[in-house]
Amino acid sequence: MAELVFFSGTMDCGKSTLALQMDHNHRARGRQGLVLTKHDRAGEAVLSSRLGLSREALEVGDELDLWDLVVEQATHGRPVQYLICDEAQFYTARQVEQLARIVDEMDIDVYAFGIMADFRTELFPGSRRLVELADRLQVPQVEALCWCGRRATHNARVVDGHMVVEGAQVVVGDTTSGPTGEVEYEVLCRRHYMRRMTSHAARAQAASPEVLPFDLDLCPLPIPPRGA
Numbered sequence: 001m002a003e004l005v006f007f008s009g010t011m012d013c014g015k016s017t018l019a020l021q022m023d024h025n026h027r028a029r030g031r032q033g034l035v036l037t038k039h040d041r042a043g044e045a046v047l048s049s050r051l052g053l054s055r056e057a058l059e060v061g062d063e064l065d066l067w068d069l070v071v072e073q074a075t076h077g078r079p080v081q082y083l084i085c086d087e088a089q090f091y092t093a094r095q096v097e098q099l100a101r102i103v104d105e106m107d108i109d110v111y112a113f114g115i116m117a118d119f120r121t122e123l124f125p126g127s128r129r130l131v132e133l134a135d136r137l138q139v140p141q142v143e144a145l146c147w148c149g150r151r152a153t154h155n156a157r158v159v160d161g162h163m164v165v166e167g168a169q170v171v172v173g174d175t176t177s178g179p180t181g182e183v184e185y186e187v188l189c190r191r192h193y194m195r196r197m198t199s200h201a202a203r204a205q206a207a208s209p210e211v212l213p214f215d216l217d218l219c220p221l222p223i224p225p226r227g228a
C-alpha cells in the first residue's frame with residue numbers, strides 16, 4: 001500500500017541527498033517518478049545537495065495542482081509510481097492535501113523532505129500539514145551538529161554575524177557564510193538556540209576578558225576556531 005512519508009530534520013542534515021538517492025534507487029528498478037522542489041538554493045527547477053549532486057526537478061509554484069499534474073502525466077502515457085518532493089516546507093497546505101489524495105486514491109508513494117520549523121521555531125505551513133497527514137515521519141540518520149557538538153535541533157538565521165528572530169519566514173539561503181549583509185543560517189542545539197549563542201557569539205564571548213569563564217556544561221567541545 002502506498003505511503004506519504006515526511007523525512008524531516010534541520011538544515012544540512014542530508015535531506016536533499018537522501019531525496020536524490022531514493023529517486024536513483026527507484027529509477028534503477030524501472031519505476032517512473034516525478035521529482036519536485038520549491039525554492040532550491042541552486043535556483044529554479046533543480047534539486048541540489050551540498051554533496052555536489054543535483055538533478056532537474058519540477059518547480060512547485062503556489063498555484064500548481066499536484067493532483068492535476070499526476071493525472072496529466074498518466075493521460076499522456078507517463079504513469080507515475082512515486083513522487084519525490086524536496087523543500088516540502090514551502091508547499092502550501094492545499095498542495096500537501098493533494099499529495100495525501102494522490103497516495104490514497106492513486107496508490108502512489110509520496111516521499112516528502114523538508115525542515116519542520118523556521119528561524120523563529122514556528123512550523124512552516126507545508127510541514128505542519130505533513131505532520132498532520134503523513135503516514136510516517138522519518139528522521140534522517142545523519143545528524144547535523146551544533147558548534148558545541150550536541151545534535152542540532154534548531155535552524156538559526158544570522159544576519160551580519162548576529163542571530164535574528166524577526167523577519168520574513170521565507171528567505172532562501174545556506175549554512176555557509178555569504179557576502180556581508182546576506183542572510184545565512186546556522187544549526188544549533190536547543191540550549192544554544194535559546195541563548196542566541198551562535199558559533200560567532202561563542203567565539204566573541206570566549207575572547208572577551210570581561211565575561212566570566214565560559215559555562216563548561218554548555219560547551220562540551222572547545223570553542224570552534226574562526227571559519228569552522
Ligand SMILES: Nc1ncnc2c1ncn2[C@@H]1O[C@H](COP(=O)(O)OP(=O)(O)O)[C@@H](O)[C@H]1O
Pocket residue numbers: 010011012013014015016017018048049050051142143144
Ligand atoms: N565535503 C563534504 N564531505 C562529506 N559530506 C559532506 C560534505 N559537504 C556536505 N556533506 C554532507 O552533506 C550533508 C548536507 O546534505 P544536504 O542534502 O545538502 O542537506 P539538507 O538537504 O538536509 O540541507 C551534510 O550534513 C554532510 O553530511
Ligand SMILES: Cc1cn([C@H]2C[C@H](O)[C@@H](COP(=O)(O)O)O2)c(=O)[nH]c1=O
Pocket residue numbers: 010011012015016039040041114115117118119120155156157169170171172173174185
Ligand atoms: C530556517 C529557515 C530556512 N529557510 C530556507 C533556507 C533554505 O533555502 C531552505 C532550507 O533548505 P535545506 O536544504 O534544508 O538546507 O529553507 C527559510 O526560508 N526560512 C527559515 O526560517
